[in-house]
Amino acid sequence: MPTTVAPTQRPAALAVRRTMGAALRLTRPVEARISPDGHTVAVCASGQQGTSLVLAAVPASSPPHATPEPGHTVTGPRDTSVDRHSPRWLPDSRTLLHVAEPGGPGHPVLAALDTATGEVRVLARAPGAVEDLLVSDDGLHVLLLCAEDGAERDGMHLGLPVRLGAPPAPERFAPGTGRRSVWTVDLADGALRPAGPEGLTVWNVAWRGGNTAVATVSEESLPAGYYDARFVALDLTARTARTLLLPDGQLGSPALSRDGRHAAVCEGISIVAGRPVVVELGTGRTRTPADVEDATWLGFDETDGASPGALRWAGWEGTGSRIGRAATTLWSDAVTLGGPGFQPALSFDAAGRLAATVLDAPGRPPEAVVARTDGPRAWHWTPVTALNSAAREDGTAPLRTRATDWLSADGRTVRGLLLDDGADAADGTGAGGQRAARPLAVLLHGGPAWLWSSMYAPADVLGLAPALAAAGYLVLLPNPRGSNGRGRDHARSVVGDTGGGDLDDVLSGVRHLVGLGLADARRTAVLGHSYGGYLAALAAARTDVFAAAVVVSAPTDWLSFSRTSNIGGGYDRAYRIGGAGHDPAELLRRSAVSAHGGSGTPTLLVHGAADRVTPVGQAHELYRALLRDGRAPAELLVYPDEGHEFTDPDHVLDAASRVEEWLATHLGGARPDPPSSAAAPRSASPRAERGAPSPSVPERRLPRSPSGTDSPSASLSHRPHHPGKEHG
DSSP states (O other): OOOOOOGGGSHHHHHHHHHHHHHHTOOEEEEEEEOTTSSEEEEEEEETTEEEEEEEEOOSSOOTTOOOOOOEEEOOTTOTTOEEEEEEEOTTSSEEEEEEEOSSSSOOEEEEEETTTOOEEEEEEOSSEEEEEEEOTTSSEEEEEEEOTTOOOOGGGTTOOOOSSSOOSSOOOOTTOSOEEEEEEETTTTEEEEOSOTTOEEEEEEEOSSSEEEEEEESOOSGGGGGGOEEEEEETTTTEEEEEEOOSSEEEEEEEOTTSSEEEEEEESSSOOBEEEEEETTTOOEEOOTTOOSEEEEEEOOSTTOOTTOEEEEEEETTEEEEEETTEEEEEESSEEEOTTSSOOOEEOTTSOEEEEEEEETTEEEEEEEEESSSTTBTOOEEOOOTTTTGGGSSOOOOEEEEEEEEOTTSOEEEEEEEEOOOSOTTSBOGGGOBOOEEEEEEEOSSSSOOOOOOSSOOTGGGHHHHHHHTTOEEEEEEOTTOSSSOHHHHHTTTTOTTTHHHHHHHHHHHHHHHTTSEEEEEEEEEEETHHHHHHHHHHHHOSSOSEEEEESOOOOHHHHHHHSTTTTTHHHHTTTTTTTTOHHHHHHTSGGGOOOSSOOOEEEEEETTOTTTTTHHHHHHHHHHHHHOSSOEEEEEETTOOSSOOOHHHHHHHHHHHHHHHHHHHOOSSOOOOOSSOOOOOSSHHHHTTSOOOOOOEEEOOBOTTSSBOGGGGTSOOOOOOOOOOO
């Protein structure tokens, strides 16, 4: 008799689950901070067991491929469920300040670790969620940037509100609530003092001690206000703000010189990577260093002989990263450097001769690294942690990552990455010398001012890129106009043209790969998250290019988005989606719920019930629009308690399995499956397959059959209907 193969036992499904599981087991170093004496790196490491601090010794010599012993993990007395983050060294290179989060409801605390004895002391109780921790140059005071209970977070930080206790009943919304403000702490006695200007929200801040700080601020407390923020000098004693810069765009990554005479900030669009602007605090004069684009981290060069106001910087370049000083690039490579904002950032020792960061690259799992900044071994990175040393031994096949580019319809060069399992020959041909056309999965990143960079396991769009490549798909990760990595003008080229030239860039990439014989035009899918989900929904509605679409956490109706999203009225105005006058008719015309032109693409929508950046109503609107249109299958999966990004590993695995099955159903599968007479029943969740209790399953919406009755078969997903739990 033919073998019966359950959906989860198909080779492609198994490859997806195996690869996703391996990615979820990674420990991700979030940031690396080198001690002033250059002897130790403190690493904030995030994994399935929570967030911890790891101390790693800097080797006396730095061979380029050293494999260090795992670092020492920092713990405190009886803190079995405490997350520790934001490591900051005092000048003595022995004391490490950090933030300790309680295991349950409650406020975080500022703590100090004596790295010689292992003793952890609580210094102060923070008045809110700590979003930044800065230490004065003399090591006597600390500045905390704190978000109040109930403050809204943006999409880069899950799109969930700050909760220091149980969710309030009722939850209160009022102007001015949920602000972010700065507080100073005297380390001698732990005294906490408010220092920010009343009536302003502080989004990010730089400070070296004393009464002066520089910050980006706005009157609005919602994340929408970030899009209208200005650059100011703060007097922490008088609690006043003096405007330094009204930007053309958005601001991020502020820096302040040691002598307090110069400040700097990146000026860009949306998720800020941009051009540095240097301000003389005394005169207000500004200058923009030449040839510095896509900077994400700024610091002043204070080594001997450096010019006053000279900058160090790090940022994106293409699908890689680069580091520079003034207008000179010192290092660049097709790898991803990391920091606390998920963007390139650096930490230097006191002499400025050693730098630390996080490095992540294809075939090279993320680890903390150090490099000399001078001499013959300058900028040769040496790993100092081995957090993921077992990653290559977990049974997953190595993937191949290649840079690719093509021309869009208007002649613009578009760049991106190709991922596959490397099963064909190095020249791309299959058996008999014939080029093997693969099913194609096009994954679109959010932002749009973000990018696909060269990484071990690219994480956007539910982290599906390596999993689909392992399952046999050719995976295209395009960086269309609007993306970072090619300068501010490229990133701003979607302003007033969302869903226009950027979508053409994506479609041109598909035509390019089909023309080369690499991709099968009949088996092509588009998947996207956030703004990328918006583009995926447009492509599915306007064209017949794709056999299936997956839309994750996407804005689908710009008119309702502008009125319900916590970034609404800021984000949409920054990108002029409704035109210069923010016209409601134009907002609706640009929306995916209004898009038409194609004959209908099977579309799966995936959304978190608690998302406040793209509220779940956005998914319901598109789902109902597709249902009314009735030209192709549509299904909506709503996961309880998830925000803009999914964090529950079981939800991530479940969503990945359902996405793979959706693609297999509508594209015919990535690889031929073993013969079967019928599909065996499958478990409702990945956890059930392991014999563990089933987690909460997503609320699921199915199309209605022509007779008006609910018909699971109409969705072509071959899944039983699972009633969902209401969020909250």
